[in-house]
Amino acid sequence: MSKMTRFTSLCKEITENILDSLDLVELSSLATMTSTLHTNIDEYIQRCRRIIFARFISNIQEFVGLLQGTGAVVSGSCALNLVQARQGAVAINDLDIYTTLQNFKDFVQFFTETEHYTVIRNINHPPPGPYNSSGMAKLFRLQNNGRNVDIIVTNLSSAISPIFQFHSTIVMNFISAEAVFCAYPGWTLDMAGLVHPRMYKQNATNFATVKGLAKYMQRGFTVYLEITELAVHESRCVKMYYCPQITRSTNDKGKLAWVAGHKETATGALGSANYIDTKAVIWSLGGDQCYNERVSGSPSFVFAT
Template sequence: MQHHLHLLTKLFFDRVETLLSLLWSCDAVVSGSCVLHILLPANETPWLPGDLDIYVSCHQLSYLTMLLECEGYVIVHEHSMHTGPYGSSSICAIVSFSNFRQSIDVIVSSTAAAVSPIFEFHSTAVMNFITADNIFCAYPTLTLHLLSMVNAGPLYFEPFGFKTRCALKKYAGRGFALVACSDIHGESGLCRLMPRSITDQRGLWVNISKMQGVSLSVAELFDCLGFIDLIWVLGGYVCGAVYPFVHAQCFLIEDDSWVTPTCVLWARC
């Protein structure tokens, strides 16, 4: 993994430490094809990522822009959005940077969490990210075996579903097979209607420096990404039923210390 990370990073920055420091400074993450290229064995990733996708909260965009400009990147395109590319609601802008050799796309989250849009994307195959310290995979029992479940939200609620279908076709071309939720109930215990948390035991956290699996406490997650927890549901038709349908949902639990009531502060004194 470290070797893969080094090879990918050197296309965009002089050192891996430059990228990781940038992520740490802005509570940002890297997601997209780059993460799969690091997670999966080399013989299963003959393709190369086209660019680098960095996700950041709207509160940190200005600082991230300054850091990228210090590394020789300039803004070449900026696009404000009302909904994300797959019908998601947590993307407020996409800002493209270039150093005239490589491109970096900065996906701006409308929430306090850079990762919010990732759990609204087309399938479980891309619900992965890299922080300054760790690599996270939301569905390791599927992703590491080149399996994926569709996220029902983009498929049903994006106008015409064109971009979602194109994305699913792209990852099918990279070896991912779509599986029905009911087909994996017994084997993995997963269900698309099961609420998931970024801190639960079904996800995989791998420490970059030690290259071993770790579990993050709520306090460690806050130090790493600036929020308390994130809960999501893929949604879709209820397994074994014909009619009931659940919309894909993503719920962020934030730090509210800045609005702590005065009476509570007095009680602590």
């Protein structure tokens, strides 16, 4: 019996305990070992996702169907929690849903009618605050039994665009119908992150964004202003996925993504997943920081293909 066969035949509680101690990078690499492990880990990740959604939603299947039909995603503490190892993951606060002007009504209807939430706040063009990016059109806060759901509506063409305008790289994660995505896995799983240069370059800072950052620092994250304090940033920069000047894409190799039921084969990846195989979102953190002076001083941007 091979070591891997022995691992998969360990009693369920032990296997579960081991999986609970692994983050998404470790789970992904373990899953490449055998197809049985891949199947077990896929089931484990889907189960973790269901547990997270079940805190807020009764009709999970219908909700995932809505995510799939509209390209909406869940971000914030729910997504970060799923990227980290279950043991020691950040506490989950609210369910943050990112959607577009075309589709937000479906979510408001789902939460009010199917899930019996009440809209307690409905803001058009939110003022400067945690949701202060220029692409923000509306914000709904819904409540049910002490549970909060935020529906964040962008006027950009892609629901996930605002995520890459947020205060730091720590929150650049999302859960879509098909996948769990982390833009900066090395830093995030190391509980570190870079402040988004647009915070100080493009006057996107205010009390609420500082408060948002402080919340993650209280949770044990270290947030850096200087790329050189965070990573080796020498002559290899702009070729690295971690250089603030590089143009990143949601389907590049710098990201971490687990795609449900997705198996790599000799002929390539099967199936297609929104944002990861198709319809990518492109972004650059920008700012002044780079070893290469010729490329520094560029604006931050995000756009959808």
